[in-house]
Amino acid sequence: MSKLINSPRDYVDEMLNGLVLAHPSLIRHGTSGRVIRRVDGPVAGKVGVVSGGGSGHLPLFTGYVGPGLLDACSVGNVFEGPNVASCSEAIAAADTGKGVLCLYGNYGGDRMNFNMACEMAEMEGIETTTVLGTDDIASADADQIGKRRGVAGIIYAYKAAGAAAEAGGTLADVTEIACRTVERTRTLGFALAPCTVPGAAGPTFELPDGEIEMGMGIHGEPGIWRDRIKPADALADEMVERLLASAPASTGTRLSLLVNSLGATPLEELYILYRRVAAQLGAAGWEIVAPLVGRYTTSMEMAGASLSLCFLDDEIENLLQAPSSCPFWRVG
Amino acid sequence: MSKLINSPRDYVDEMLNGLVLAHPSLIRHGTSGRVIRRVDGPVAGKVGVVSGGGSGHLPLFTGYVGPGLLDACSVGNVFEGPNVASCSEAIAAADTGKGVLCLYGNYGGDRMNFNMACEMAEMEGIETTTVLGTDDIASADADQIGKRRGVAGIIYAYKAAGAAAEAGGTLADVTEIACRTVERTRTLGFALAPCTVPGAAGPTFELPDGEIEMGMGIHGEPGIWRDRIKPADALADEMVERLLASAPASTGTRLSLLVNSLGATPLEELYILYRRVAAQLGAAGWEIVAPLVGRYTTSMEMAGASLSLCFLDDEIENLLQAPSSCPFWRVG
Known part of the structure; x- marks a missing residue:
């Protein structure tokens, strides 16, 4: 691009x-x-x-x-x-x-x-x-x-x-x-299209149009599997399952949730993903606190998204809700 | 994508x-x-x-x-x-x-x-x-x-x-x-890559990799010219010149400025553009108030950016600085 x-x-x-x-x-x-x-x-x-x-x-x-x-x-x-x-x-x-x-x-x-x-x-x-x-x-x-x-x-x-x-x-x-x-924080992401480092001869990795790599890192580090893109809900279900399976022990019942675009993937798609992730977490008994949806950690124009869960205790929850001021943290 | x-x-x-x-x-x-x-x-x-x-x-x-x-x-x-x-x-x-x-x-x-x-x-x-x-x-x-x-x-x-x-x-x-x-508001944008409407057979328009269309609308409406991509500073200079030439009469000396990504174009590139736009506006005698840089109006994963100038009077400036609360308006 x-x-x-x-x-x-x-x-x-x-x-x-x-x-x-x-x-x-x-x-x-x-x-x-x-x-x-x-x-x-x-x-x-x-x-x-x-x-x-x-x-x-x-x-x-x-x-x-x-x-x-x-x-x-x-x-x-x-x-x-x-x-x-x-x-x-x-x-x-x-x-x-x-x-x-x-x-x-x-x-x-x-x-x-x-x-x-x-x-x-x-x-x-x-x-x-x-x-x-x-x-x-x-x-x-x-x-x-x-x-x-x-x-x-x-x-x-x-x-x-x-x-x-x-x-x-x-x-x-x-x-x-x-x-x-x-x-107490776990993230899983996937890539849909690569980015290009300025001045580089080509993109940081190859990913044919219509394919997805689950678990790929934000610099194109290899992931868990690569396949044709699946429906958003199927991806949400797999990601929630993997993230909850990797949860730390004794985590309470409340978590915060970040649905993050790696760059090009638009807000519309993040909300489609968020909707299913929130439903699945709710069904598993989790209460969601102060969710974040948007671009918080990107790789320039890379397409894809990541899902982060922060399993809260009372102290972390209070600190996350404390006042702060910067150009990019927002809740609500 | x-x-x-x-x-x-x-x-x-x-x-x-x-x-x-x-x-x-x-x-x-x-x-x-x-x-x-x-x-x-x-x-x-x-x-x-x-x-x-x-x-x-x-x-x-x-x-x-x-x-x-x-x-x-x-x-x-x-x-x-x-x-x-x-x-x-x-x-x-x-x-x-x-x-x-x-x-x-x-x-x-x-x-x-x-x-x-x-x-x-x-x-x-x-x-x-x-x-x-x-x-x-x-x-x-x-x-x-x-x-x-x-x-x-x-x-x-x-x-x-x-x-x-x-x-x-x-x-x-x-x-x-x-x-x-x-x-008192003027905008000029350009496209670097198209988006695709969900379910459509192909992208909303064709734009070969490495080309830019100045003035293209957010749904792919035809613009002013199409050419190979130019350096960011050259684009900034042209956009500022066109926007100032189209300014309304008697506009004072203060303006707000929105550097907006159409979707895929990353924040890094918006800041590179902002830097030059701010310098050119300053050189032309304009004082910039409460600038906005980010994704405020997009077309899904379309690549490109737009530049908006809001020529302020005292009342508009006060209203822009008034408290408000929504998920996406932010200043600072």
């Missing part, structure tokens, strides 16, 4: 310039401008919450910077982890002496660079902790949860950890709540 | 069911459920503001139903105007004796059915007025503004009229502000 760009080389920087121009609550920061932070941050006395990752997933990650959510994000090139310098600068930008939680998706490059940045921060006297998003149930089996990738469900951890930090939690408190929210 | 649906026949009704399940502030209404109205409406003593149109453009039209915005919307099939019955039911659902403004896009089918519904409403003692969205400068020349179609810019009129009604304006007041906002 044709892209509305100037040159692949300028893609990320021009995108970030537009982002901060359109949203004055955000500002570019750092020697190469590859950090987005709150214009009013850091907030004295508050634990910092930082994320980061490759570009091409808006509104992830930078769209969730704001009061009650993230303090700063490091920004990589398209589908590439952020470099060590930008991770360090994001951590420093969020620090006010109370420590910083680094909360990001479980990808090798991101992990390596954030780990190095955390070591350097510790040497400078900034206490850091790390929690990895691992919500994608298609990316590894249940006995290898630590190998699972982080996808759309990480926004639940952003919201819970951000609210806990805003409420005055210690670094240990905020880290624990992020960890618990990740542990 | 593969669609996430069950059957073309059930597309609209299943979509509406999902919409109201996900957003409890909205409810389906009317004999065939083809009206979306505020669950807490109608609000006694308030002028009603109603819109409507074909499906496939979410969040237009139904996503803008809420306090400070629309009271009700009639909903047609994909790319088809709503029927007379649903227009009548939307008007009746919004009426509390103060009259109802019908504010919708300038399309033949919509006009015919709303006109008939208004005549019937008048016979039942409901006073109605009509304002048509005519913001698309590519759809007719300046000397035939009444022939221009309504596209994304109509949301500015929704917001201003909705806020005026919420503030206690009379039907004449609310109608005048809607009319003035339409008169």
